[in-house]
Amino acid sequence: MKFSEMKYERPDLDKVLAQCEEYAKKMAAAQSGEELVQLYREENAMMAHYHTASCLASIHYTQDTRDEYWSGEQEWFDATGPAVSNAARNVAEAILSNPHAKALEEAFGTRILPSLRNLVLSMDDRVIELQKEENALTSAYQKLYGGAMAELDGKQLTIPQLTLYKQSTDPAMRRKAYEAEAVYFDAHRAEFDEIYDKMVKNRNEQARILGYNDYSELSYIRMNRIGYGPAEVAAFRQEVVEQVVPMIQKALALRNKRTGIENPMFWDSTISFADGNPVPHGSYDELMAGARKMYHELSPETAEFIDFMQDNEMFDVLSRPGKMSGGYEEMLPDYKTPFIFANWNGTAGDVDVLTHEAGHALEGYLAARSPKNIPEDIQCPGMESAEIHSMSMEFLTAPWHHLFFKEDTDKYELLHAEDSFIFLPYGCMVDEFQHIMYQQPDLTPDERNAVWLELEKKYRPWNKFGDLPFYGRGAGWQRQLHIFECPFYYIDYCLATAIALQFFVASLKDHKDAWQRYMKLTNLAGMATYTELAESAGMKAPFTKGSLTELSRAVADWIEQHQVS
Incomplete structure (x- = not known):
């Protein structure tokens, strides 16, 4: 249907x-x-x-x-x-x-x-x-964010549509795009601050009533984390600081050499090549045709899946006024069908989100049709495990990325590997920020922003904001939907990235074997824990000291060896 x-x-x-x-x-x-x-x-x-x-x-x-x-x-x-x-x-x-x-x-x-x-x-x-x-x-935040419009280049643009301008080869235009975004957030500063303050106090009160010290404790229960807790996550964040951040700094030095930017500012962080970032080639119809061809060639399961999705209108990926920002996949259990929502904006991120949400959707599609007759409640695993499906799919579709990027495919592969690597400290920063917010609920808006800026120094010491509005005052966290809508979810992306990067490294050696291991993990649906799912595919959970050392070095080495001018 x-x-x-x-x-x-x-x-x-x-x-x-x-x-x-x-x-x-x-x-x-x-x-x-x-x-x-x-x-x-x-x-x-x-x-x-x-x-x-x-x-x-x-x-x-x-x-x-x-x-x-x-x-x-x-x-x-x-x-x-x-x-x-x-x-x-x-x-x-x-x-x-x-x-x-x-x-x-x-x-x-x-x-x-x-x-x-x-x-x-x-x-x-x-x-x-x-x-x-x-x-x-949450709905008030969605409405406030979903209604955001910015004026730039003589146009009224949604926040997702600004992304293309943030990646302009003109540094002045990049800064203007960030400033245009800032105008909306600064104009609604009091509203964003008030909504978040009420959310923190509300969730902490729920936690207190249920017998917890604060919501950061309750969140581990609500996020259904099994087999690990705050101590393991804190250890993981520290591993990222010690093992990943230094490798990223080396990778960024190579990026700066490519772009020729000698003193990069925050608004330069979105440009990866001197002649501009790779963008998808083709219209909406051409890109969707590329997706169909890609999944037809990847496996019989993905061929059946993509035909079902496209033939039944299960994609809504174009940005427009009034549409909520971000992207997601949602299952409609009565119809055994996933639905993919996104906001394409003409950047490489369009392909990222296509393959990412398709990873979620494929798992849901297969689980709903499993011969094991899996009940709906356990068709999907915990979110840190579900994100393995999506983030690994981004890498495992690499042999077909040329369908979208043509002669710029090598640039996209480098950009995607770099961005996935760079994401790890950002995701950890979001997680630590939230722990502090719920453990210190009486912080003022300015104090919250000051915490964010301090965490920037810890996790992303390369960022320099100058006098950039909104971001410069430490309020950039307010555009991160998850902090408002689904607190403590964001670390799940990081835990999944740690597995997805292992799939990336494995696929470089033997793509067929990596795909078979991915499908073995995927077909377990929600019947195993994060650690068990990782082990089923021969991957390692990243909770022990040194667990990211070898992986971060392998990814950094690949980035260094695949520089594209």
Whole structure:
């Protein structure tokens, strides 16, 4: 079924809650493991209808945040979603109370019982009203950001559309693009500050009610992190500072030599070649045709997948006014279909996001059709694992990148490797910033910005802002959607990048073998933890001292050996 043909109907909230309550009673009383497994499957199928409606409303809302009808539907889910989440939490508690709960692990893998425990520990009915308020604040941020327009070059541009100007070969134009962006954020400075302040206090209050010191503790439960915690993540961040940052500084020295920029400022960080960054060659239709050819040649599974996606209108990737910034993949479980949302802007990032979100979508597409008949709740792994699918796909499609970049393919490969490497300290900076924000919730807006600038010195010491507005005062974090919408998610990209770069190195030696290992990991869906998934593909989780030493050296060496003028 095409996306435009999918009918939306607001769920009957009372019916959904009553069904959850009924399943909770049945699961608590199940007389055998077999009965409990069957009830779990039935409850998942029932909730799939609610999740499909919720996702349809969210997709339509983000496609145009100005649309009154879809804004209203999003507000309804914002208000009612916490009650449904609490009902799901009660179902999980009922399962865990049953003496036959171990049968779920035998049926669905090691991750399911810890996930259910985390769900029970992550909320209860005491925080429902606070969660409603949190959802409303998130929607307010989306609307504020989604409505952002900037004037530049005689045009009214969305924030994503500014990216092309930020990559201009003219340094004056690059700075003007950043200044144009700053005009909007500075004009709405008080609103962004107020929304975030309320979010921090709201989430910390939820954590306090549930028995945690602050939201940074609760977030590890809500993000369903299994087998590692804050200490391991802190150790990973330190590894990035010690092992990756010095290698990046060497790579950036090579980049500066290529561009001829002797004293690079922050607004020069987006230019990688003296004659300009590589950009995709072709129209929207030509690029989508290239994607179809690429996935047809990659494997039988990806061939079937891309035909389904393109033939059923499951891509919305062009930027336009009112459309929410960013990109995502969302599953519509009733239809067993992924949907890909992005904001193409004519830069190399268009291909990055195409392959990235396709990695998510392929996993969801395969899991929904798995012969293992995997229940919806465990079709997708934890987010740090899900990002392995997406970030590794960016590298594993390399043999076909010429379809998009033609004679500039070598430039794109170098740019992509550099940017993936450079991302690691930025992602860690976002994570440490959030820990500080929730552990010191009474910081003023100016103090928050000062923390961000201090972290810049630690993680990205090469950045020089000068008198650039917005960024120069340390407020650049406010354009990072995840900090507002899904706190503590961002480190997942870093943990996944640590695995994706291993796939990159492996693919250079034997692409066929790397792809087979990727598919082995992907086909485990949500039935294994992050560490288990990494091990299934012969990769190493990056939590021990020195775990990034060899990898960072291998990536830095590749970058040095593949310089393109």
